[in-house]
Structures are given as C-alpha cells and as structure tokens.
Amino acid sequence: MSSKGCSFHITTCFAATVLLLLLSTFSCEAQLTPNYYDYACPQALSTIRAAVRAAIAKERRMAASLIRLHFHDCFVQGCDASLLLDDAPNIVSEKNAFQSFKSLRGFEVIDSVKSAVEEVCPGVVSCADILAVVARDSSEYVGGPTWTVKLGRRDSTTANKDLARANLPNATNDLDALVSIFARQGLSVKDMVALSGAHTIGLARCVSFRDHIYNDTDIDAGFASTRRWRCPSAGGDCNLAPLDLVTPYSFDNNYYKNLLQEKGLLHSDQVLFNGGATDDIVRVYSANQAAFYADFAAAMVKMGDICPLTGAAGEIRKVCRLVN
Numbered sequence: 001m002s003s004k005g006c007s008f009h010i011t012t013c014f015a016a017t018v019l020l021l022l023l024s025t026f027s028c029e030a031q032l033t034p035n036y037y038d039y040a041c042p043q044a045l046s047t048i049r050a051a052v053r054a055a056i057a058k059e060r061r062m063a064a065s066l067i068r069l070h071f072h073d074c075f076v077q078g079c080d081a082s083l084l085l086d087d088a089p090n091i092v093s094e095k096n097a098f099q100s101f102k103s104l105r106g107f108e109v110i111d112s113v114k115s116a117v118e119e120v121c122p123g124v125v126s127c128a129d130i131l132a133v134v135a136r137d138s139s140e141y142v143g144g145p146t147w148t149v150k151l152g153r154r155d156s157t158t159a160n161k162d163l164a165r166a167n168l169p170n171a172t173n174d175l176d177a178l179v180s181i182f183a184r185q186g187l188s189v190k191d192m193v194a195l196s197g198a199h200t201i202g203l204a205r206c207v208s209f210r211d212h213i214y215n216d217t218d219i220d221a222g223f224a225s226t227r228r229w230r231c232p233s234a235g236g237d238c239n240l241a242p243l244d245l246v247t248p249y250s251f252d253n254n255y256y257k258n259l260l261q262e263k264g265l266l267h268s269d270q271v272l273f274n275g276g277a278t279d280d281i282v283r284v285y286s287a288n289q290a291a292f293y294a295d296f297a298a299a300m301v302k303m304g305d306i307c308p309l310t311g312a313a314g315e316i317r318k319v320c321r322l323v324n
C-alpha cells in the first residue's frame with residue numbers, strides 16, 4: 001500500500017515536472033521567421049533601415065547606443081521591448097535599473113523609427129522586432145557584420161526592474177559572473193566573448209571604469225594613466241572615454257587586440273583576457289576578424305531568440321514607451 005502511494009506520488013511528480021518543462025519550453029520557444037512582415041508590411045525593413053541610417057549619420061555613436069538597447073531588452077524577460085516602457089502606474093521602468101540608468105540612450109531614435117513604421121503600416125510591427133532590426137542595421141552601418149533578423153516578436157505589457165538588476169551584467173563582474181549571467185539566457189561562453197566585442201564601438205562613463213584604472217593590476221600602466229587624466233578618483237563621474245581606444249566608431253576586432261595589450265577599459269572587458277578560460281577565444285578574434293564577425297552575428301541571432309512573445313501573447317504597441 002505504501003509502495004502504491006509512493007509510486008502514485010512519483011507519477012504525479014513526474015507528470016507535473018514534464019508539464020512544467022513543456023510549459024517553460026513553450027513559453028520560451030522561439031517561433032520567429034525572417035519573412036514575418038513580407039505581406040503585412042513589406043516596407044517595414046526598408047523604413048527602419050532609412051531611419052537608422054539617418055540617426056547614425058547625424059551622430060555616429062548612436063550605432064553603439066542602439067545595439068546596446070537590444071541586449072538590455074533581451075536579457076530581461078526576453079526580447080519583448082519591456083526595456084522601452086517608461087514609468088507608469090503599473091510599470092516600474094527597467095530604464096532605471098542601475099546598469100541602464102543615465103547610461104542607455106537612443107530611445108528617441110526608437111520613437112522616431114516606430115513613428116515612421118506606424119505611418120506605413122499602423123499597428124503591425126512590434127517594438128521588440130524594431131529593436132532587433134535596428135541593432136543589425138547599426139552594426140552594418142558602422143562596418144560590422146550583418147545577418148538575417150528573425151521576426152514576429154510581440155511587445156510585453158509588463159516590465160521588471162528587479163529582473164533587470166539581477167540579469168544584466170555590470171562592469172565589476174568577474175569572468176565567472178559573466179559566464180553564469182549569459183548561461184542563464186542560454187548563451188555559451190563563446191557567445192559571451194563574441195557579444196562583448198560590441199565594445200569595439202561606443203563610450204563609457206568614468207563611473208563605470210574608475211575602479212579598473214585606479215585599482216586593478218591587469219591594466220597597461222600608460223593606458224591607465226592616460227584614462228585617469230579625464231577620470232579623477234573622485235568627481236567627473238560622467239566624463240566619457242572610448243571602449244575601444246583605437247577605432248571607437250568602427251566595428252572591427254580592435255577590442256580584442258586591446259585586451260591582449262591590457263588596454264580593456266572596463267574590468268569586465270579585461271577579465272576576458274586575464275589568464276583564464278577565455279584567453280584562447282580572445283586570441284582567435286584578435287587575429288581573425290572574419291571569425292569574430294561570424295560568431296558575433298550568430299550570437300546576435302541567438303540572443304534575439306530569447307523568450308519572444310508570439311501568437312496571442314503580448315500586443316503590438318502603438319507607442320513603444322507605453323502599453324496600449
């Protein structure tokens with residue numbers, strides 16, 4: 001009798017586990033396709049591309065800022081544009097998580113891309129898909145790789161600032177922390193090293209790299225002293241420096257070459273080449289830009305697949321900052 005009760009219990013547990021696994025797989029399964037808007041909005045991709053090109057032509061750093069938005073979106077409840085929601089009675093904006101606050105930029109560009117798309121096809125193209133396409137177009141515009149973007153994501157009606165704090169990496173993370181933060185999103189160590197190569201463009205604030213240039217030992221002495229010039233040990237928190245000191249506005253593999261010379265700007269950059277398990281990947285990318293491009297493109301596609309809302313889930317927002 002006790003064995004019967006026990007086996008019943010085990011069966012129930014097993015069934016419940018299978019159900020949970022199925023549910024979690026289904027709710028996170030990517031069902032995206034590159035031709036999603038071919039009939040509903042054939043002008044979608046060209047409209048987005050034109051608006052992105054105009055924005056980057058005006059300010060080249062914008063390419064960096066826009067690529068970063070897709071990353072900060074996807075790592076928090078999937079690529080669902082939750083990042084774009086502003087504070088509202090039922091929304092605690094992810095924009096205010098410390099990794100993003102006073103740091104993310106380009107939201108006005110996303111607004112203008114969205115209005116351009118709404119003009120040609122109202123209510124059809126999601127903000128989450130716009131972020132994915134904008135990231136690809138930005139990379140391409142500044143000389144980086146291009147790839148085919150899968151589409152069909154829908155927009156969330158929720159945001160989660162606590163999850164943003166928990167899921168987004170920060171500049172003081174060590175290699176182990178970076179590996180586990182990316183693994184939580186289904187991304188491999190190689191994906192993590194390749195995606196970090198986005199730091200071949202764009203700028204960081206003194207507050208993000210002060211610790212590294214004053215206190216770390218895995219940094220070139222001349223480079224550290226140059227960076228201290230505009231980043232004093234107290235004050236000047238918002239002074240900017242390029243993440244790639246050589247070509248901050250071109251997407252290339254200089255980021256990895258810098259790491260070989262201990263000229264990574266962030267602590268979290270230099271840990272990728274610091275006598276650890278990722279040194280070899282950094283060496284490969286520093287010597288072979290084509291390998292970096294191929295792996296970066298593949299990892300961006302993989303990142304874009306993180307838990308999209310599809311089917312009847314979520315909505316197509318009219319304005320990216322607001323739930324309909």
Ligand code: HEM
Nearest residue numbers: 064065068071103169170171195198202203204205208268
């Ligand atoms: C590996 C973990 C990562 C950490 C710890 C990290 C951290 C940071 C930090 C601290 C900044 C400077 C922010 C500031 O001072 O305002 C930054 C900038 C940037 N990040 Fe990351 N990041 C990571 C991965 C990524 C990934 C995966 C991407 C995109 C695929 C990315 C794209 C960028 C870009 C392009 C910038 C420059 C933005 C601009 O100039 O506006 N980062 N990141």
Ligand SMILES: *[C@@H]1O[C@H](CO)[C@@H](O)[C@H](O)[C@H]1NC(C)=O
Nearest residue numbers: 098169170171172173174177
């Ligand atoms: C950054 O992440 C580390 C974990 O690796 C954590 O200990 C630290 O508190 C975080 N930084 C901030 C400012 O919260």
Ligand SMILES: *[C@@H]1O[C@H](CO)[C@@H](O)[C@H](O)[C@H]1NC(C)=O
Nearest residue numbers: 210211212214215232233234
């Ligand atoms: C360097 O480390 C010391 C001791 O951990 C700390 O008190 C100080 O604030 C750090 N300096 C900077 C500029 O981060």
